[in-house]
Amino acid sequence: MSHTTPAHTTPAGGTPPRPTGPGRPTGPGRPTQGEPPAIREPAHVPVAHVVRGGVIEGVHHGSVVVLAADGSVEFRAGDIEAAFYPRSALKPVQAVGLLRAGLPPLDSESLALAAASHSGEERHLATARRILDAAGLTEGDLRNTPDMPYGSAVRDEWIRAGRGPSRLAQNCSGKHAAMLMTARARGWSLENYLDPGHPLQWEIASAVEELTGQGIARVTVDGCGAPLFAVSLHGLTRAVARIATAAPGTDEGRVAHAMREHPEMVSGSGRDVARLMRAVPGLLAKDGFEGVQIAALPDGRAVGVKIADGADRARMPVTAAALARCGIDPRILAAFDRTPVIGGGQEVGTLRAAGALAPFFAPSAGSVPAASSASSAQGTSGASSVA
Numbered sequence: 001m002s003h004t005t006p007a008h009t010t011p012a013g014g015t016p017p018r019p020t021g022p023g024r025p026t027g028p029g030r031p032t033q034g035e036p037p038a039i040r041e042p043a044h045v046p047v048a049h050v051v052r053g054g055v056i057e058g059v060h061h062g063s064v065v066v067l068a069a070d071g072s073v074e075f076r077a078g079d080i081e082a083a084f085y086p087r088s089a090l091k092p093v094q095a096v097g098l099l100r101a102g103l104p105p106l107d108s109e110s111l112a113l114a115a116a117s118h119s120g121e122e123r124h125l126a127t128a129r130r131i132l133d134a135a136g137l138t139e140g141d142l143r144n145t146p147d148m149p150y151g152s153a154v155r156d157e158w159i160r161a162g163r164g165p166s167r168l169a170q171n172c173s174g175k176h177a178a179m180l181m182t183a184r185a186r187g188w189s190l191e192n193y194l195d196p197g198h199p200l201q202w203e204i205a206s207a208v209e210e211l212t213g214q215g216i217a218r219v220t221v222d223g224c225g226a227p228l229f230a231v232s233l234h235g236l237t238r239a240v241a242r243i244a245t246a247a248p249g250t251d252e253g254r255v256a257h258a259m260r261e262h263p264e265m266v267s268g269s270g271r272d273v274a275r276l277m278r279a280v281p282g283l284l285a286k287d288g289f290e291g292v293q294i295a296a297l298p299d300g301r302a303v304g305v306k307i308a309d310g311a312d313r314a315r316m317p318v319t320a321a322a323l324a325r326c327g328i329d330p331r332i333l334a335a336f337d338r339t340p341v342i343g344g345g346q347e348v349g350t351l352r353a354a355g356a357l358a359p360f361f362a363p364s365a366g367s368v369p370a371a372s373s374a375s376s377a378q379g380t381s382g383a384s385s386v387a
Contacts, residue, residue: 034213034214034215035214035215036215036217036218036230036231037081037082037083037214037217037230037231037232038081038083038217039082039083039217039218039230040082040083041082042063042078042079042082042084042306043078043079043082044061044062044079044306044308045061045062045077045355046060046061046354046355047060047061047062047063047064047077047078047307047314047318047353047354047355047357048062048307048314048317048318048351048352048353048354049351049352049354050341050349050351051349051350051351051352052341052343052348053343053348053349054349057341057349058351059354060307060308060309060311060318060351061078061307061308061309062077062078062291062306062307062308062314062318063076063077063078063079063080063082063233063305063306063308064076064077064078064303064305064306064322064357065077065080065233065234065237065303065304066301066302066303066325066326067237067241067300067301067302067303068300069299069300070300071238071241071300073234074325074326075322075325075356077355077356079233080232080233080237080304081232081233081234082232082233083217083218083231083232084231084232085222085228085229085230085290086228086229086231086236086288086294087222087223087228087288087289087290087292088117088171088172088222088286088287088288088289088292089236089286089287089288089293089294090208090228090229090231090236090288091114091115091116091117091288092115092240092243092255092256092259092284093207093208093211093212093236093239093240093243094115094175094204094207094208094226095114095175095178095255096207096211096243096252096255097205097206098114098178098182098203098204099251099254099255100203100206100207101182101186101200101204102182102185102186103178103181103182103185104134104135104181104182106134106178108257108261108262109258109262109265110127110130110131110174110178111178111254111255112258112259112261112262112263112265113127113128113174113177113178114131114175114177114178115174115175115255115258115259115266115286116171116172116174116175116265117171117172117267117286117287117288118150118151118171118173118174118265118267118268119149119150119151119154119171119268119269119271120148120149120150120151120154120169120170120171120268121149121151121268121269123265124174124265124268125168125169125173127174127265128168128173128174128177129168131174131177132177132180132181134181135177135180135181135184135185136184137177137180137190139167139168141180141190142167142168142173142176142177143176143191143193143194143225144170144172144173144176144224144225144226145167145170145223145224145225146164146165146166146167146169146170147165147166147169147170148164148165148169149169150171150268151268151269151271154268170224171224172222172223172226175224175226176224176226179193179194179200179226182200183198183200186199186200188200194225194226194227195227196219196227201227204227205227205229208229208231208239211238211252212231212232212235212236212238212239213235213238213239214231216229216230216231217231218230223289233305234304236294236304237294237296237302237303237304238302240284240294240295240302240304241296241300241301241302243255243256243284243296244256244282244296244297244298244302245296245298245299245300256284259277259284259286260277260282260283260284263277263278263285266286267287272287272336273285273286273293275335275336276295276336279332279333279335279336280323280328280332280333282297282298283297284296284297287315289310290306290307291306291307291308291309291310291311291312291314291315292305292307293305293315293319295319295322295323297326301326301327302326303322303323303325305318305319305322313339313351314339316336316339317336317337317338317339317351317352318353320333320336320337320353321337321352321353321357322353322357324337324357325357337352337353338350338351339351339352
């Protein structure tokens, strides 16, 4: 893309200019991909039960997709083709887009932070500063929304020290620092680097479309202020599978290597995503707000999870069940497959995957029998009832 490409102003909730039709941001000479996913109310199904004392106290709905190594859909539940916002689960794809756009060489820790939703630990802040310093920039150049550290322990200590919201502490500061570094290297304007019509965001959108294999359905603003692109859960999962299987030295391969080598930079100490990547050799994983999770293995097997109500507590148990569908040993996933339900200081039940995902783990104490449902989960063996 030319350095002189004009930056267009795009309102939140709209789409940047697209000469070939509505729905996708585009730039001069930019190739188009498949059609954008449909914008509709997703047909989510029950994917997790909260069981207290042998009674289903709560039900989380959502959608799940499991891809085989050849990219085919091995299992699906709910609506994997409707447009949705991946939130921070899109960051590995955005990091690939930054490399394609001309992000200067970074050490693997810094590149991992560019794809991170970090906890705000000192090493995260120091790495973000290092990226800015290398570009001759400061925290004052960042345009992400100031916030407290995302990690609960780090945030508590931050508050005890009397510190307030900070752009550097906000969990997306690594991505924003890398965006600024790329814009500086390409000679693009810095003040409006978050405008969806900015050439930097065109480049990132191009990577999103290529890796997902579909057009972008809608563009809005993420919590940090960056453009957020609506794709489908299927498309997002396909994208992370392509990153996970990429050859070393490619842009995708560099992102995958950095994330695998530094999972605590991608998330934080003790965070479930970092622990999951450590537990499953070669796994690439990224979470996102509103109950989104993606994970992919080096051979192309991948899972995508969206919890309809955005509940983070259901995200990992459902992901663990989906990974078991991929063939991961359930014993490895035992630390992730349930969330205890506490009563009187004791465990009196569990939150676990339900429906067609449930048989991949042994029943827990107090579990209840599945009931038939009008909704169904589709796997390679056909329809299974979802309770």
